[in-house]
Amino acid sequence: MEAHSFFLHLLLVLLTARIFAELATRLKSPSVIGELLAGVVLGPSLLGWVDPVQAIRLLAEIGIILLLFEVGLNTDVRRLIHSGNESVVVALAGFLLPLALGFVLAVVVFDLPSLVALFIGGTLTATSIGITVRVLTDLGRQQSREGQVVLGAAVLDDIMGVILLALLYEFSLGGGVSLTNVGKVFIFVAAFFVMAPIAAKLISLVIRHFDGVTGLPGLIPTTIVSLVLFFAWLAHTMGAPELLGGFAAGLALSRRFFLPFGIALRTDPQFAAKIEAQMKPIIQLFTPIFFVMVGLSLNLHEIDWGSPFIWAFSGSMLVVAVLGKMIGVLAIKESWPLRWMIGTAMVPRGEVGLIFAELGRVSGIYSAEVYAGLVIVIALTTLLPPLVMKWAYTRLARYY
Numbered sequence: 001m002e003a004h005s006f007f008l009h010l011l012l013v014l015l016t017a018r019i020f021a022e023l024a025t026r027l028k029s030p031s032v033i034g035e036l037l038a039g040v041v042l043g044p045s046l047l048g049w050v051d052p053v054q055a056i057r058l059l060a061e062i063g064i065i066l067l068l069f070e071v072g073l074n075t076d077v078r079r080l081i082h083s084g085n086e087s088v089v090v091a092l093a094g095f096l097l098p099l100a101l102g103f104v105l106a107v108v109v110f111d112l113p114s115l116v117a118l119f120i121g122g123t124l125t126a127t128s129i130g131i132t133v134r135v136l137t138d139l140g141r142q143q144s145r146e147g148q149v150v151l152g153a154a155v156l157d158d159i160m161g162v163i164l165l166a167l168l169y170e171f172s173l174g175g176g177v178s179l180t181n182v183g184k185v186f187i188f189v190a191a192f193f194v195m196a197p198i199a200a201k202l203i204s205l206v207i208r209h210f211d212g213v214t215g216l217p218g219l220i221p222t223t224i225v226s227l228v229l230f231f232a233w234l235a236h237t238m239g240a241p242e243l244l245g246g247f248a249a250g251l252a253l254s255r256r257f258f259l260p261f262g263i264a265l266r267t268d269p270q271f272a273a274k275i276e277a278q279m280k281p282i283i284q285l286f287t288p289i290f291f292v293m294v295g296l297s298l299n300l301h302e303i304d305w306g307s308p309f310i311w312a313f314s315g316s317m318l319v320v321a322v323l324g325k326m327i328g329v330l331a332i333k334e335s336w337p338l339r340w341m342i343g344t345a346m347v348p349r350g351e352v353g354l355i356f357a358e359l360g361r362v363s364g365i366y367s368a369e370v371y372a373g374l375v376i377v378i379a380l381t382t383l384l385p386p387l388v389m390k391w392a393y394t395r396l397a398r399y400y
Helices: 001-027 033-043 052-073 076-081 085-109 114-126 131-139 145-174 179-213 218-235 241-250 269-294 308-331 336-345 350-362 368-399
Strands: 256-258 264-266
Touching: 001 033, 001 052, 001 085, 001 269, 033 085, 033 269, 033 350, 033 368, 052 145, 052 218, 052 241, 052 269, 052 350, 085 114, 085 308, 085 368, 114 145, 114 256, 114 308, 114 350, 114 368, 131 145, 131 336, 131 368, 145 241, 145 350, 179 241, 179 269, 218 241, 269 350, 308 336, 308 368, 336 368
Parallel strands: none
Antiparallel strands: none
16 A cells, blocks of 8 residues: 555544544443444445555554553552452452353354354453443442442453453464463463563653653653553563553553562652553554454455344353353342442443454454454443443432
8 A cells, every 4th residue: 555545544544433432422332332333434344445454453553552551551459459359259250251151152052163262252251441430430439339349340350351362362373272372371471460560660760760851842652652562572572462561561650550479669640640641642542543443354244144143143142241240240248239230330341352352353263253243242242331320320329
């Protein structure tokens, strides 16, 4: 593609993503739904104006790494500690049940290979903490009892999800599941999560020092983006997905991060807030490209919509996606309205589910039908729970 054509395509991607995201938020839906729909409209499914060429894929890759950086940056491990055992129960059940149910259903009912089934189960484990936090904040319930349980569970869900993502990445490279690959990934991930935060903290001290003496603007975004890209490269070199590097860099630079063995490395909260404020415009520029790319990669014309498979697959996986998150709340000691709200708040898959789905597609694990079915499930579990939560809070307010 020539430069002027690429510029036009990128212009269409950015503007259409923004317009559809605005429409989605005005309709009280997550912006990610609008960005995904923008890709469907621009891509081969509808208008065919934009092709998912390599240049746009590389920008989308940067977007997804920066998105995981933001997830790590907003992760407060102490929230999990303070929220108690209920968060752990909700997170473990909401992680293990969709993984197991999705795997069994894919193998037994749909006769899919074990590796494909494992990717499907992994895709269903995700919880979008961004969407959940936004809804709880809109409702003024972020500091409530159920809000603390949900946010603590979402933190643990993020950490387990990133580790599972690293495992699936290794399986996709090796062409199958092996105990050797599992052991290697856990060793690399453990080493990375111990060494990377220490290095990131030391580098952040250098950045903070020079930020106070430089006369040129833009030091923080330039150095932080460079740091994130370096950690993405380092993660790949150590045998983990590049996404893990972005998440680890964000986690290390967050307001509070505690190493697993209890040594506290504290970041100046003002400096962390400064990083977040100056990085946000860059993240908001690149991450929509990733979600549009998901839509561009989805060719709805290649799907046999008359086939029973696509409807049976997406319908059954939707049931697993919802029940897998709702069943876990039965084990906690709260009132039924609070259990209902906690379970519903854990259902949205959003951007995290799309990351898993895209890994399966890029790795050649998913067929067009399986990929389309999972995108449908992710879209519905992203769109419906916020509406249900807002409706339920108005009906159940008297029980709190």
